[in-house]
Amino acid sequence: DGGITQSPKYLFRKEGQNVTLSCEQNLNHDAMYWYRQDPGQGLRLIYYSQIVNDFQKGDIAEGYSVSREKKESFPLTVTSAQKNPTAFYLCASSFGLPGAQPQHFGDGTRLSIL
Amino acid sequence: DQQVKQNSPSLSVQEGRISILNCDYTNSMFDYFLWYKKYPAEGPTFLISISSIKDKNEDGRFTVFLNKSAKHLSLHIVPSQPGDSAVYFCAASAWGGSQGNLIFGKGTKLSVKP
Numbered sequence: 001d002g003g004i005t006q007s008p009k010y011l012f013r014k015e016g017q018n019v020t021l022s023c024e025q026n027l028n029h030d031a032m033y034w035y036r037q038d039p040g041q042g043l044r045l046i047y048y049s050q051i052v053n054d055f056q057k058g059d060i061a062e063g064y065s066v067s068r069e070k071k072e073s074f075p076l077t078v079t080s081a082q083k084n085p086t087a088f089y090l091c092a093s094s095f096g097l098p099g100a101q102p103q104h105f106g107d108g109t110r111l112s113i114l
Numbered sequence: 115d116q117q118v119k120q121n122s123p124s125l126s127v128q129e130g131r132i133s134i135l136n137c138d139y140t141n142s143m144f145d146y147f148l149w150y151k152k153y154p155a156e157g158p159t160f161l162i163s164i165s166s167i168k169d170k171n172e173d174g175r176f177t178v179f180l181n182k183s184a185k186h187l188s189l190h191i192v193p194s195q196p197g198d199s200a201v202y203f204c205a206a207s208a209w210g211g212s213q214g215n216l217i218f219g220k221g222t223k224l225s226v227k228p
Contacts, residue, residue: 004157033215040123041220042203042218042219042220042221043203043216044218045215045216048215090157092157097207102160102163104160105158106157107155107156108156108157110155
């Protein structure tokens with residue numbers, strides 16, 4: 001059963017702490033993405049990766065970091081430099097860039113500050 | 115500056131009637147448009163897409179219309195069912211996805227009353 005798995009579903013961060021959100025896909029998709037959703041807002045792109053070992057900043061990359069060591073995995077680290085990290089984080093993947101193929105999303109991780 | 119606008123935060127329709135969700139965009143370079151459906155605490159689910167070379171695309175109860183001159187697209191759901199109640203996001207990409215991301219609207223919450 002192919003899909004995108006995000007974990008954990010809920011995550012709490014202490015002040016000054018880095019946390020890592022997991023995203024795994026078994027759809028054999030080349031491209032992967034991280035979005036952030038705030039209440040009443042659309043999704044905003046944090047980072048995306050077209051291929052292994054390559055990734056690009058999106059619209060709101062400050063305070064975040066990613067890695068793409070395997071095709072199936074695209075973890076997102078929310079660093080202490082991100083001053084307003086409370087949000088719903090969504091991972092997505094697609095065959096190539098989104099110009100002709102839709103992105104498919106995981107069920108998200110909700111991050112809160114303790 | 116919002117490039118993709120969904121001006122109606124909410125819409126309520128009666129079961130069996132038509133639901134029409136609207137989306138306007140400002141960037142004339144957008145050439146691929148998508149609609150996603152999202153339930154609370156879940157990731158968005160891809161519904162239907164349309165490229166700029168078409169003005170209509172149909173998939174079962176869902177039809178998307180694109181008016182390039184007006185920079186406007188709409189999603190029609192006929193007939194509407196209670197299970198269609200969700201938040202609907204319009205999204206767009208430019209230049210065949212070469213910019214690497216989708217631009218999302220803020221969403222319209224659809225409520226279908228039995």
